[in-house]
Amino acid sequence: MSVLQQGDRQEAFARLSRFRGDFYDCLNGRGDALFELTDALLCTDGPVRTLVDLALAPENRRGHGALYGGLNNGHMDIGRLRRTIAGLPLPKAADGRLVLAVDVSPWLRPDAATCPDRSFCHTYGRGDAKHQTIPGWPYSIVTALETGHTSWTAVLDALRLRPGADLAAVTTAQVREVVQRLIVAGQWHEGDPKILIVLDSGYDAPRIAHLLAGLPVDILGRLRSDRVMRRPTPPRVHDPKGGRPPKHGSEFVFGQPDTWGVEQAVTVTDTRLYGKAIAQAWDRLHPRLTRRAAWTDYEGPLPIIEGTVIRLTVEKLPSGGVNKPVWLWWSGTGATAADVDRYWQSFLRRFDVEHTFRMLKQTLGWTKPRLRSPQAADRWTWLVTAAHTQLRLARPLAVDLRRPWERKAELHKLTPARVRRGFRNLHAKTLSPARAPKPSAPGPGRPLGSKNRRPVPRHDVGRVLATGEAYARPAHHKKGTKPRRAGSQAS
Known part of the structure; x- marks a missing residue:
């Protein structure tokens, strides 16, 4: 050596x-x-x-x-x-850029009626029950991704989502705190490439990009294949009939190729796993926002959040599944061919998070304990995070x-x-600051034959409406009431 x-x-x-x-x-x-x-x-x-x-x-x-x-x-x-984890050496991309991935992984507790703050977690099963909602504790986890084919990631943060939480708002606050900690720790300096945040299709990427405005970050999110985007507002032309000028340009329908127009950039890359990968990019596309859901209480006119749409098609899939195009949205504009290649390859690295979740759950036993308190679950989650960090070091x-x-x-x-x-x-060769235990004897416990006079309270699974109010089951859905049949008339 x-x-x-x-x-x-x-x-x-x-x-x-x-x-x-x-x-x-x-x-x-x-x-x-x-x-x-x-x-x-x-x-x-x-x-x-x-x-x-x-x-x-x-x-x-x-x-x-x-x-x-x-x-x-x-x-x-x-x-x-x-803050300690943020100051450790982190993996970076080939150009020195930090690439962070955000995803939600559930800690399923379907039969734990005594556990508070449970939510309905979306899971994937096998066979006919592929999509299920099972009660549990969902955790939003932020990791730093590496380059190349690897199962290593650096877990930076874990946050338990409470029932009824706005996923985009919670994710924005979590990512903001993570980025600020990285800047304070010296992981990013003025003049470095922007930190890339990679999201899956469950996140509203344009809204998160709008909420994170002012931070040195780029948002790259996956979009559904049935989305419709709008082009920039066309130049105003005098109309003798009058009327209000348009706020949005023509439609860009993902499922209608005749609405796409000419691409901003096109790249063709030969890959080992996917064969020939073709990426097409269209510049300055934005979603048309309406005053509903998250934008109901927005003050002033609704913003126009422009970005670049990337369509990725591959020749084959390693698993032999259905080969469908992947639609991505990048918060920047003016993408070059090199930018398009870098961003779609960065998105494919997001799947390394699945290896981390599998390692945390199947090997380190993250979701194995049957803990009752969500605070104890948070402590155990961070113990597992600290253990995974030591493995990385x-x-x-x-x-x-x-x-x-x-x-x-x-x-x-x-x-x-x-x-x-x-x-x-x-x-055996590293620092172990824990002190030796003191000799003690176990307590007497509850006397034999005595009954537990303090039963544990039961908690329903958190179901919150869009207005923020707790869900109340309708009277005709409660047990013991006869359901009203369709077509029946009141006497």
Whole structure:
């Protein structure tokens, strides 16, 4: 090993140890129990099934009572932890640009009637039940994306969405805080390329771009294939009949090619997975806004939010599914061929977030605990986030402990699960500030045969109307009432 490589490893060890120390400083209440729980989460062999299994790990020197006590009654300075993660080295694109992806992942709790603040979460199933709404806690997660084919992302923020929350407004506030933390941490300076925010089709990309005006960000969002955009307002021509001048230009209908006109830029790229990829771009297109839904209380005339529409078609799909075009909307104008290539490739990197969600849920056991309090769920979510961050920092230090049936992989291409497999060897060499537990005896608990006289309250799943009021079930839908048949007349 060369001197430079040895120096890089020492710096990586020092960076990992500093983060572990800073993470411990963020745990203000029952910090020793929470810190050792995170170590057990990192060092346990195989996927995490239950929290009780983590209490049996050698890294967790406390019992299962301290484990649940830390999650239920502990305290964590989440704001300080957010600033600490924002100051760590982050992946960037080839041009030095930060690319952030925002997506919602649900923590499903369908049978937890005693859990408050549950919402209906949209999920994908198999077979005939592909689209379902299941009660749970939805979390909005912001990650920094890497370039190339990888399953690594840098988780920067996680926020639980409350029932009836305006997704665009909450996402805007979350992204604004993340971007401001990155600027304060020195991740972006004046003159650097704008930070690119990548969104899926569930977000209102034009509205989010309007709300984030003034920040050094570009918005790239996916649009539905049945959308209709408008061109810029045509020059005003004197009409002898009079009348109000038009506010919008002609229509750009996604499903009608005869309304598209001439493209601003066209690129053709040969890819390994998708074959020939063709991207077409049309400049200065905007949606026609109306005073309803989110724009009901908007003061003044409705804005015209112009951007660039990109249509991406590929020759084939690796999964063999239905090959449909992908429509994207970029908040900038005047796109060149290089810009079009960069943006559609950045959007495809958004799917790396799905690998992160799979890692958090299936390997680190993010949604496995049956916690009752949403505050305890938030603490556990940030413990999992801190564990994933430590895996990312330990990436250059990992050794490939592959199974006999697994393929060999280069050290810099190890997946997060394979880095976690050897984290126990790194744990012995890094900083562990948690103190040893004090000897104690378990409490007496409730006497045998006594009844629980304080039943846990039940909570309905949060259903909020567009006006912000709580949903009330109609009287004729309640149990015990006979439904009114169509065509019946009152006597």
